Amino acid sequence: MFSRYKKMSRSEPNSASVTNTAALNGKLAVSIPVHVSQGAAKKPLIRKQTATVQDHSVDSDKDRRRRERLGEIKLELHRELLENLNLGALDKASETELRTEIANITSEVLQEKAIVLNRQERSILFKELFDEVTGLGPLETLLQDDSVNDILVNGPKQIFVERYGKLEKTDVTFKDERHLLRIIDKIVSAVGRRVDESNPYVDARLRDGSRFNAMVSPIAVDGSLVSIRKFRNDKLGIGDLVDFGAFSEQMAAYLQAAVSTRLNVIVSGGTGSGKTTTLNALSSFIDNSERILTIEDTAELQLQQSHVGRMESRPPNVEGKGEVSPRDCLKNALRMRPDRIIVGETRGEEVIDMLQAMNTGHDGSMTTIHANSPRDGVSRIENMVAMAGIEMPIKALRSQISAAVNLIVQVNRLQDGSRRMTSITEVTGMEGDVISTQEVFRFQRTGLTPDNKILGHYTATGVRSHYAERFRMWGYNLPAEIYEPTAR
Known part of the structure; x- marks a missing residue:
């Protein structure tokens, strides 16, 4: 052979x-010394x-x-x-x-x-x-390590990984920059893309579905930069996330009612906060009879339904032609009779078409955005529309957003590396020129352990859901006590 x-x-x-x-x-x-005044012993203000x-x-x-x-x-x-x-x-x-x-x-x-x-x-x-x-040379061992979530390469001699929410340096290295560039070229050429001085950055997908991004010289000053978000073969469901402490059973029951009754959901959070994992889990509540179309830059969503059409955008080729943007995919998806549209990440002008889809009969659509809070998420949508060059009175724009978006699920990676759903906020309409919202559930922090683990609990805010009647009409009778605050 x-x-x-x-x-x-x-x-x-x-x-x-x-x-x-x-x-x-x-x-x-x-140790950093802490000075205490003479006399009775006082608790130091600065922790050692x-x-x-x-x-x-x-x-x-x-x-x-x-x-x-x-x-x-x-x-x-x-x-x-x-x-x-x-x-x-x-x-x-x-x-x-x-x-x-x-x-x-x-x-x-x-x-x-x-x-x-x-x-x-x-x-x-x-x-x-x-x-x-x-395979991919020195990276192969890290790709096969199930405990590794992210692989971050800062030049040929510095390779970091994220395990359990924490970054750590590995003893893995490349021989030199040429060796690293050869591995990068091997990855991108396999998917018909290129990276060089004229096109110094690239997104790609590895054979196992892992998301790959690279940036080379002259933009990367001290050696090529590579980041790999590993693809998980095991699909984390709602029950798994509850067991891991990502959110509570009450929040899971509420989210099941919200997704099943076709509320439009935005999952908001920072990089590495678990947005895609949360979106995957929420999609498990979609009925198997519905037609779902997904649109992503790099295909990561793992929907369990039988009727799923997956689309992946494409950058331009060497001649600068052949680009298929997320907006192009979204426009085409609207002609394909979808029941729901799920956009892996909204970060540009495609937000306009996403809002239009949510407003024109495609209830139950979902997407993710980068934002630090639900209120920031609303502002982020406004900014994306403005950056797309659409001139619209602010009141009209906010009216479009309030009519399209029903629910904002906020996820965050906290300082101890844990990923938690920190807020579930409903968009209830307009009050004058302002989009009105109400928080239904939140993660209440209560302190910090000596080993820097965050203490806290999930609680309702005491506000009854704006969509409670909608839930009831669809057959989801959530008990009233689900909205009662939890005191600990």
């Missing part, structure tokens, strides 16, 4: 990955904080030279593998066959060059070569 190994000629390496073996050996705690100073071990020259030598070996082997393997047959080959072929070629080269490696070094070398040929 694969071409046979050909004799190599020694040449300078051009790219490959090298694992970084620097490790933390210890932590040095540094602990800063950690990383103490990096210095590897011996022997270990460093051995690592460099292994890196050079891998560079040569990788180049030869690309030249000698039948790349056209890779898709048809099983993983076992490919691993065996790579191991055979590698072993033959090592024997020919009289390079002695122990079993562990050979195992690591085989794995890294396999990842270089078939």
Whole structure:
């Protein structure tokens, strides 16, 4: 299936990955002194904080030279593998066959060059070569780690990941900038896109559905920047989010009534706050008989209904032609007899068509926006309409928004890394020139634990839902106590 190994000629390496073996050996705690007046002991106003100073071990020259030598070996082997393997047959080959072929070629080269490696070094070398040929090199290990949510690359020597809401630096590195650029090009070329000096940033989707963004020189000053939002294979439902503490059972019951009775919902929040996860969970309340069309820049939504049409926008090609914007998709969706339209993220002129859809019979539509609070979310919509160049009296615009949007669900990533639904706010209409809203549920913070975990509870505000009668007419009789505040 694969071409046979050909004799190599020694040449300078051009790219490959090298694992970084620097490790933390210890932590040095540094306390900030707090001065207290003499006499009776007083509780300090400033909490003592602990800063950690990383103490990096210095590897011996022997270990460093051995690592460099292994890196050079891998560079040569990788180049030869690309030249000698039948790349056209890779898709048809099983993983076992490919691993065996790579191991055979590698072993033959090592024997020919009289390079002695122990079993562990050979195992690591085989794995890294396999990842270089078939995957994304150093990033492959992080992509396979289920605990990692985001991968953030700041140049070839700094790779961070987010685990459980917290950022941490990894010991994974690229060999150099050329190696990083080769991996970036491998990703974007697979989806028919490009990135270079004339087009220094790109969005793409990995084969597993993960969202990929990259920016290269000259815009990225200290090395190419890459961010990968990993795609979750396990779909988190409403019950899962309640169990994780993202919101309460009372809020879940209310949201079920809101989605099922076709209220138009906007999920608002910052980057990484869980907007898409929340939107996925809310969509589980949509009846299976409805026709749903989704529009996204990068397809991430995982709807469980059987009648779903998915659309993905497209940037212009090398000649600057062929662009399909979210607005183009949304305009076309209106001609495709949808019951509901779900836009993964509204951030531009497509907001105009989204408001029109919500106002013209496509009740139950949903989208997400970037905003820090429900009130900011309304202002954000106004700003997007203004940026689209639509000249409309502010009162008329706000009247359109108040008629189109029924519910704003606010999600936030808090300082301890937890993601919570911090507010559910209804849009109730207009009062003069102002859009009137009322908060029905909120997350009430009560304090902070010694290890900086946020304490709090979910509570109703005591305000009865503006849509209570609508819920009742559709058969959702929510008990009155669901709106009663919870005291703790």
